[in-house]
Amino acid sequence: MTPPSFTSGELADRFGLELRGDAGLRIDGVATLARAEAGQLAFLANSRYRAQLADSRASLVVLRADDAGDATGTLLVAKDPYTAFAKMAALFEQKPVREPGVHPSAVVDPSARIAPGAHVGPFVVVGARSIVGEGSVIGPGSVIGDDCVIGEGCELVARVTLVTRVRLGQRVLIHPGAVIGADGFGLAMDSGHWIKVPQLGGVVVGDDCEIGANTTIDRGALDDTVLEEDVRLDNQIQIGHNVRIGAHTAMAGCSAAAGSARIGRYCLIGGAAGVLGHLEICDRVVVTAMSLVTSSITEPGEYSSGTPLTDNRTWRKNAARFKQLDALARRVLAADKET
Amino acid sequence: MTPPSFTSGELADRFGLELRGDAGLRIDGVATLARAEAGQLAFLANSRYRAQLADSRASLVVLRADDAGDATGTLLVAKDPYTAFAKMAALFEQKPVREPGVHPSAVVDPSARIAPGAHVGPFVVVGARSIVGEGSVIGPGSVIGDDCVIGEGCELVARVTLVTRVRLGQRVLIHPGAVIGADGFGLAMDSGHWIKVPQLGGVVVGDDCEIGANTTIDRGALDDTVLEEDVRLDNQIQIGHNVRIGAHTAMAGCSAAAGSARIGRYCLIGGAAGVLGHLEICDRVVVTAMSLVTSSITEPGEYSSGTPLTDNRTWRKNAARFKQLDALARRVLAADKET
Amino acid sequence: MTPPSFTSGELADRFGLELRGDAGLRIDGVATLARAEAGQLAFLANSRYRAQLADSRASLVVLRADDAGDATGTLLVAKDPYTAFAKMAALFEQKPVREPGVHPSAVVDPSARIAPGAHVGPFVVVGARSIVGEGSVIGPGSVIGDDCVIGEGCELVARVTLVTRVRLGQRVLIHPGAVIGADGFGLAMDSGHWIKVPQLGGVVVGDDCEIGANTTIDRGALDDTVLEEDVRLDNQIQIGHNVRIGAHTAMAGCSAAAGSARIGRYCLIGGAAGVLGHLEICDRVVVTAMSLVTSSITEPGEYSSGTPLTDNRTWRKNAARFKQLDALARRVLAADKET
Structure with missing residues (x-):
């Protein structure tokens, strides 16, 4: 593969950005402002880091007009420099080409259908239908x-499991270790012993979804578990059976949604945050890290739970008082009445 | 496979349920009340959803006698309709048949023993003894x-790892990505560098246990890590070395028990809840989601920690006050003494 | 393999420990004080368990001089008995020998280089370069x-994935299901749709690191994600892109560090604890279980967040008051001013 290379003028044209400076600079890579070398493109998205601009050896920097004032080098001015950078950086990503065809070691059920342009790697198993x-x-x-459908242009990076009745749209990207379509956790107690509630539904994953490494999404009990289009799940996330996640929602690592929860569109769920089962969260809700959603949310906005971190000694004293909080509150309220 | 089909009368007889209505209705599937079509069985377990009964197109509904009053269709009356439904639904689950035998690609150590009626799939490795x-x-x-024992009627769905010295009872079900018997996290500091404490124990898993996708259960340091019979673990759970979990206990997704914790029988551990190491939890304890158990629990009942979710602005104000909680409490108590 | 066996005198000599008692006792295994049989070595590291000494059937016990007073059997006296025990126990661990060579089923890219003394097991894939x-x-x-480097003496136990540009030092141990070098979670919003920020960095793992089962470590966006030497990660941990973890730091199960966090040397991060992105934690910080680090920590010490566990009824009352905490505090402070 020839390493990719573009001139500063080509990049400006291609992405409709304003160029300030030399249109003929050759760019053959991307880097952070702090680490960039000559020949590299960097970005300044957060004005807090503006001071790095002076010292950066980047040949080309994409930034907002506001931040361009003091800069002396060649610049690309963008309304959203991070998004512009993301698009340009993609040009420099050298992804391995996976040739079409089925690796001879793969075990494909005779009733399965593999498109001629698909790549099926070593030690892959494809089930019936x-x-x-x-x-x-x-x-x-x-x-x-069995009974899975993988749309066009999808990538299952490695060691991904689709258990059964999983239907992926187009361009779905799934990272290693993810398990989609395992049994939902459905149990009923019968004379002191658990019996399993059959999990007869599937999982539907919309176009352009991304599912992180070691994330798990259970299939539905009767209906399906659903990710609408462009849902982005980080690593180690747990999605219970019959959850529905709205389009363009992103969930950070280690977060979880319990069975039958419904999360709206354009939500941002922070790392290790949890959503209890059977709740509904409306569109455009932000839940901060390690917060627990215990009832439905009907208004867009940012939500949190938890207590702030302090040194352990201080924490112990305050935490002990938490146990007395109701009693303390009663005293305060009673005292107020007296005065 | 012929799709399964039963009459309403056959289902009533088979599960000892009272039939109200037509015994000759043909049932060939199960669904939720809201989505059921003619020919399907649905259930009503929670009276809150009783209103759905009138609109449901289900041919047959299993419910409690209390909820049967207004219903007009054919009914099965059960003391515990969810359990009855679970049993009936199992009749309609079409599981793929796995033929006995060892797939030619599997790598089985000569000293291993595979029962003639067992199925060993593609790309499976079975170690010594x-x-x-x-x-x-x-x-x-x-x-x-090496040195693992898998009892009769077990299922390791796909991509399950039993590292070493793991002994499964009968009918144990393990979902993809689970790792049982990896090294416990045993470290000792030696002149500023960690050294590893050898993990010489194993893992014992009782009959009828279920272990979720990407769940991890470490093997013991010296003695074994133990799951008694009918323990049910959801996905992404972490069980440290030498933990013991009592029979019929269920743990929800992302929960964890640290090394040498002992959890009793018939406990319910909520999602993302944690149990610190070397603690003991008695039988019939419920721990709610994302709670942290920091000392032993000796009385059955429901336990919780954490703070409620609010909008972020309110939360910030209250959380800041948490840091002053001890000081505030002292003032309140002092003021009380003065009056 | 002949089972390992040593005399008490040999163990004392080998590890420089003081022997009290019979130098000729034959030791052929290790166990806990409570379960040890004749011929076994046990340890007493925590004086709380000193009472077990009298009843133990262990032939040899390693302990601190302080705890040796009442003991009647043969003893090894150590300054740090747990570390001494860890070293001795390692002698009794019978690890399977993995013969050098590449299993015939493995798929190795022609441009990859496998050292003659390395072992590559069944169904392994090794990518380009x-x-x-x-x-x-x-x-x-x-x-x-592709483009991964595995140093000397490393062990990837089973089903480990190194996605791309992962460089391991010497003697790195990685447990099953771990995924190192997957895409970092980098997204930019573009006209209401997420676009992916290419993840062009790698992961660098120092010598003597250990990475637990189903743990995930994403590769960097532009620079690398870095674990310095002797970092010890338990199971189910999530490390975001561009995180840097200092030497000799240990993180317990289910903990997480979000993108670009920097954790110092000799830190201990408790189970299920979280570190937000772009923070810095200095050396020798302890974070207790399920705490959330939301701002940088500049002083060594122990830090915590969260509330104590109580019965659910008490918790409900106190948690409800948490929502009023700021209002209560204002009343208290106002009342104070009045008096």
């Missing part, structure tokens, strides 16, 4: 169970 | 290390 | 992507 769409890549060690 | 019992299914990509 | 160092073991089902 499953379909792999055109241009999709099924990375090594992945297991596709 | 390990045993796979009659009727057990070892799904694709699973790795069974 | 990757290197496996002398004496390293790549367990079954592992996937090594």
